[in-house]
Amino acid sequence: MGSDRRSLVVLASRVRYEEKRIMAALERRGAGYEYVDPRTLFTRAGVTRPGPELVLNREVGHFRALYAADALEAAGATVVNSAAATRVSGDKWHTSTALLERGIPTPTTALAMTSEAALDALEEIGYPAVIKPLVGSWGRLVTRVTGREMAVAVLEHIEALPSPQSHVIYVQELVRKADRDLRVLVVGGKALGATYRHGNEWRTNVARGAVSKPCPLHPRHTRLAVAAAAAVGADIAGVDLIEDRDGRLTVLEVNDRVEFRGLQEAHGAAIDVADAVAAHLIAVTAA
Known part of the structure; x- marks a missing residue:
């Protein structure tokens, strides 16, 4: 990574739509950053080397993301999301128990x-x-x-x-629901926006062909999504909600290295997820 201490690193082995937009937003805001592929990193236990003060963890693989965050935190960096948040939100059982401990409804x-x-x-x-x-x-x-x-x-x-x-x-x-679920984006404890995700099958993942459409952000969506992100300790999260046939909301998952292309394209210029992420990182750096 070099010997100079950079204030911000974007960590990702694959630079996708989301990473490109986040780095462009950082550049527009004049924030210096370094892109690092985690596959190039190694850390010796008990040895501290100069490194970044803040790391945005966008590594796609769960275990690489988790151990990279652990190692970077051990070297003194602040990682967003933290290793603890990645450990909880990356494991469905840990997510479920974290939600229930906070009294958040989940299946x-x-x-x-x-x-x-x-x-x-x-x-x-x-x-x-x-x-x-x-x-x-x-x-x-x-x-x-x-x-x-x-x-x-x-x-x-x-x-x-x-x-x-x-x-x-x-x-x-299996929650009896309509042909859609909701994805709410949370950054820095605030809900940015939401989408309905419609699919031709019971799994409404955008990666499986589901279509995202704008969803008005109701206060009950906001409260539940922000509480769920806090329950797993995530600064940046995509919270998946299910609404049953009686209108009751439950939290299905909390995604810590969230893909937001579907939500961004659904809302267009009305919401800029990458800019919100960049602003949050700059605020953490300045704190």
Whole structure:
């Protein structure tokens, strides 16, 4: 990274739409920064080297993002989002427990150590339900199960996966909802805006073809999203909300290295997510 101490680093192994816009916003605001690919970094335990004062962590891979944040914080940097926030929000079980500890509504969830225990949990929660990997994004390997026979087949597949972490099974009730969910962007404790995400299937991820449309930001959306981001300790977060058929809102997920292209394009010039992120980073640097 060089021997000079930069005030701000943007950390990312892939420079996508979001990273390009954030770096452009920093440049417009006259904020000096350095782009660093985390794949070039190494840290010796117990050895402090000159490094950045502030790091925006945009690494796409959860474990690389987590350990990079840990190492950079150990070297004295402030990381946004912090390693603690990445650890919680990057793991669905940790997110669920953090939300419940703050009294924030979230779907009924269980964690099982074996397939047999998962089947018992599913019977208690009730079908249809959802089986999810603890770590993952874009709706990958998230499976809706409608009954025991289907659940057994899915769990047999999970047992064959090579990672021991995959064998710890996260199950959740399937909230009866409309054909959409909500994504609220939170930066620095403030809700910037929201979108409805409509899809042709039950998973409404933009990465799976869902379409984002502007959603009026109601105070109840704001309160819930800001509280959820605070529960996981995230300065910058995309909070996914589900509204059931009776209008009740629950928090489904909190995304710490959030992709915001769908929301940005839905709102156009009315909201500038990247500029809000840049302003927040500048404020943290100045604090």
